[in-house]
Amino acid sequence: MTAGTLVPVFAALGDETRWSILVALGEGDASASALAGRLPVTRQAIAKHLAVLQEAGLVEPVRAGRELRFRVLGSQLADTARRLDALGAEWDRRLATIKELAEGL
Amino acid sequence: MTAGTLVPVFAALGDETRWSILVALGEGDASASALAGRLPVTRQAIAKHLAVLQEAGLVEPVRAGRELRFRVLGSQLADTARRLDALGAEWDRRLATIKELAEGL
DNA sequence: CAGATATGCAACCTTTGAGTTGCATTATGC
DNA sequence: GCATAATGCAACTCAAAGGTTGCATATCTG
Numbered sequence: 684m685t686a687g688t689l690v691p692v693f694a695a696l697g698d699e700t701r702w703s704i705l706v707a708l709g710e711g712d713a714s715a716s717a718l719a720g721r722l723p724v725t726r727q728a729i730a731k732h733l734a735v736l737q738e739a740g741l742v743e744p745v746r747a748g749r750e751l752r753f754r755v756l757g758s759q760l761a762d763t764a765r766r767l768d769a770l771g772a773e774w775d776r777r778l779a780t781i782k783e784l785a786e787g788l
Numbered sequence: 789m790t791a792g793t794l795v796p797v798f799a800a801l802g803d804e805t806r807w808s809i810l811v812a813l814g815e816g817d818a819s820a821s822a823l824a825g826r827l828p829v830t831r832q833a834i835a836k837h838l839a840v841l842q843e844a845g846l847v848e849p850v851r852a853g854r855e856l857r858f859r860v861l862g863s864q865l866a867d868t869a870r871r872l873d874a875l876g877a878e879w880d881r882r883l884a885t886i887k888e889l890a891e892g893l
Numbered sequence: 894c895a896g897a898t899a900t901g902c903a904a905c906c907t908t909t910g911a912g913t914t915g916c917a918t919t920a921t922g923c
Numbered sequence: 924g925c926a927t928a929a930t931g932c933a934a935c936t937c938a939a940a941g942g943t944t945g946c947a948t949a950t951c952t953g
Contacts, residue, residue, distance in 0.1 A: 694802030699795055700911080709879040711886050716929060728912050730930080735910095749920045749929055754883070760876025764869040771865025774814040778859070781816050805941080821899060833942050835900080840940095854899055854950045 692763050695739035700724060701732050705741065708755040712745060715753075797868050800844035805829060806837050810846065813860040817850060820858075 695701060703722055707713060715733055719726035733753055736742040741760070742753045800806060808827055812818060820838055824831035838858055841847040846865070847858045 690802060690804055690807060693798045697795060697799030697802040698911085702795060705879075709875075709882060711883070714929075724911085725913065726930085727914085727932095731911075751930065755879050757876035757878075757880035757883070760879070761873050764873035764876065767872065768866050768869035770814075771862035771869065773862075774810075774860050774865070775862035777814060778816070778862070803941085819899075829941085830943065831900085832902095832944085836941075856900065 689763065689766060692739045692741065692759075695735050695741055698732070700728070701736060704729060704732055704736065705755055708742060708753055712752040712754045714750045716750075717752075794868065794871060797844045797846065797864075800840050800846055803837070805833070806841060809834060809837055809841065810860055813847060813858055814862075817857040817859045819855045821855075822857075 700722070704718060707718055707721055715726050715730045718729050722729065733742060733744075737744060737753070740756065742755050745752045745754055805827070809823060812823055812826055820831050820835045823834050827834065838847060838849075842849060842858070845861065847860050850857045850859055
């Protein structure tokens with residue numbers, strides 16, 4: 684459970700358009716074509732973003748007839764949040780210890 | 789408190805080299821020059837990364853004589869984690885509601 | 894003061910990533 | 924079966940991002 688699998692997730696979350704997509708999916712599953720109707724980019728661009736998000740494990744494809752809808756995986760976000768919180772806490776703790784040592788406590 | 793300020797943070801966290809820097813800083817404050825000794829990139833590259841991290845509020849500069857050390861801000865990570873968790877939870881909740889509606893409950 | 898050490902700045906190269914257009918393909922629905 | 928609506932794939936453009944080298948500038952330390 685190193686930062687290895689974490690980085691792609693953050694990279695995926697580090698783009699405005701992808702956030703728009705995630706937010707849109709937060710209101711219900713949708714296909715690339717459907718999303719293209721709501722966002723100011725082409726269907727193909729959205730398809731690429733969805734691929735990135737899927738690779739990062741943030742969305743999941745769901746076939747529905749000839750449509751390929753995507754579902755946002757909130758649990759993955761919660762998971763990432765937990766790991767992030769743990770790291771932040773550890774760094775703070777470690778640096779506090781260093782500070783104490785430096786102050787000769 | 790929109791996703792606005794959140795995106796740069798994730799963008800900053802979406803790079804392996806920057807993680808290396810953060811991890812290194814997690815073991816104690818350090819300057820760009822000091823970090824250059826431990827990482828396989830030049831001091832200037834590290835300086836740029838530190839600028840990005842600082843812009844995202846993840847590190848903080850600390851002047852120490854002629855040295856400019858950087859301190860990692862774990863609290864900012866915890867903050868980001870909280871927001872991420874809230875979003876994931878809300879999406880899950882909303883989608884669960886939609887599913888119920890779709891199932892005619 | 895002098896030399897060493899640290900940062901600051903700028904130009905440059907190269908790769909990646911976001912976005913587009915165009916066309917092929919596949920699967921529905923009547 | 925056929926027109927339609929959706930996805931898949933490929934080539935291309937353009938800008939940004941990561942990285943480098945080189946040099947200027949400050950600032951300790953002996």
